[in-house]
Amino acid sequence: MAYWTMADLWEAIAAAQPEAPVFEDGAASLSWRDFDQQADGLAEGLVAAGLGVQDGVGFYRLAGRERLVGAFATFKAGLRPVAVAGRETPDTHAWAFQEAQVAAVVFDTRFTAEVEALRQALPGVRLWIACVRLGPPTPDWAVDYDDLGMGLVVQAPFCAPWDRSMDDALQVCSRREDGTLRLQTVTQETLQSECETLARRILRARPVETVSAALRRALRLQDGCGPLCLSNRVPCGYEAIRTWLAALSLGGSVVMADAELYATAEARSPASAAAEGAILTRRRDLSGAGVAWRPDV
Numbered sequence: 001m002a003y004w005t006m007a008d009l010w011e012a013i014a015a016a017q018p019e020a021p022v023f024e025d026g027a028a029s030l031s032w033r034d035f036d037q038q039a040d041g042l043a044e045g046l047v048a049a050g051l052g053v054q055d056g057v058g059f060y061r062l063a064g065r066e067r068l069v070g071a072f073a074t075f076k077a078g079l080r081p082v083a084v085a086g087r088e089t090p091d092t093h094a095w096a097f098q099e100a101q102v103a104a105v106v107f108d109t110r111f112t113a114e115v116e117a118l119r120q121a122l123p124g125v126r127l128w129i130a131c132v133r134l135g136p137p138t139p140d141w142a143v144d145y146d147d148l149g150m151g152l153v154v155q156a157p158f159c160a161p162w163d164r165s166m167d168d169a170l171q172v173c174s175r176r177e178d179g180t181l182r183l184q185t186v187t188q189e190t191l192q193s194e195c196e197t198l199a200r201r202i203l204r205a206r207p208v209e210t211v212s213a214a215l216r217r218a219l220r221l222q223d224g225c226g227p228l229c230l231s232n233r234v235p236c237g238y239e240a241i242r243t244w245l246a247a248l249s250l251g252g253s254v255v256m257a258d259a260e261l262y263a264t265a266e267a268r269s270p271a272s273a274a275a276e277g278a279i280l281t282r283r284r285d286l287s288g289a290g291v292a293w294r295p296d297v
Helices: 006-016 032-048 064-077 090-100 109-121 188-203 211-220 238-249 261-268
Strands: 021-024 029-031 056-060 080-084 102-108 127-131 169-175 181-187 228-231 253-256 273-275 280-284 291-295
Touching (some): 006 032, 006 064, 006 188, 006 211, 021 032, 021 064, 029 032, 029 064, 056 064, 056 109, 064 080, 064 102, 064 253, 080 090, 090 109, 090 169, 090 181, 102 109, 169 188, 169 238, 181 188, 188 238, 228 238
Parallel strands (some): 021 253, 056 080, 228 273
Antiparallel strands (some): 021 029, 169 181, 280 291
């Protein structure tokens, strides 16, 4: 059985291929180096603000880039990310964040009015972090996302005093078949094991049991470019989140793909392109841009 956290492997990948892209959305490209450095700053900022081991951090309607950096930061710091589908209502977010007893919430300022109401329902939240991209300025009751780690002497890679554990958790709010809400808890051990299974399914390769072996496998893929995970939305359910994480664990990148960006698969000539879904199979993609990994239908 292999034992490494997502943060352990992603830090190794970032050090080995710092210039390779990890996220693209048409407006900008985020490199593995910047991904790692931004997550270090946010992780240290969260801990400096008073968050402790396995405190919950909720994400409210964040774009894909900030969602990825936020997840990486919480993994680094031994915190507990709590994900809710962006299409869910404020009441659903309030239910999930209350059930998870989150200590901090990161939100997009385009939805500040909704978050104002959310604050009334969540008096236990100690830290509100505003991400300003296309929205209005940071409200006076929140901390700016970009400023949280500024002025700190960032330890690189960042690791909290309590270190990381395979028992560290990720929580995802989803709906059962009858429409009722549930909060699914997945440990780093389970997440790593399932991502490894998904990676082996993509590569048809033998399992690896160390971070260094996983890194060597990732760097063998297309000179370190790894697979593309093509997506048209931020992942909602656990299966979609796991697919994103598995692609990154192979040294790949996430592309928020519209019709134009889908051609990136041809330009990058990836070893594979992972689409949202838990079961992947080799199949010609719809754009004729080469071979992609598509969900079974």
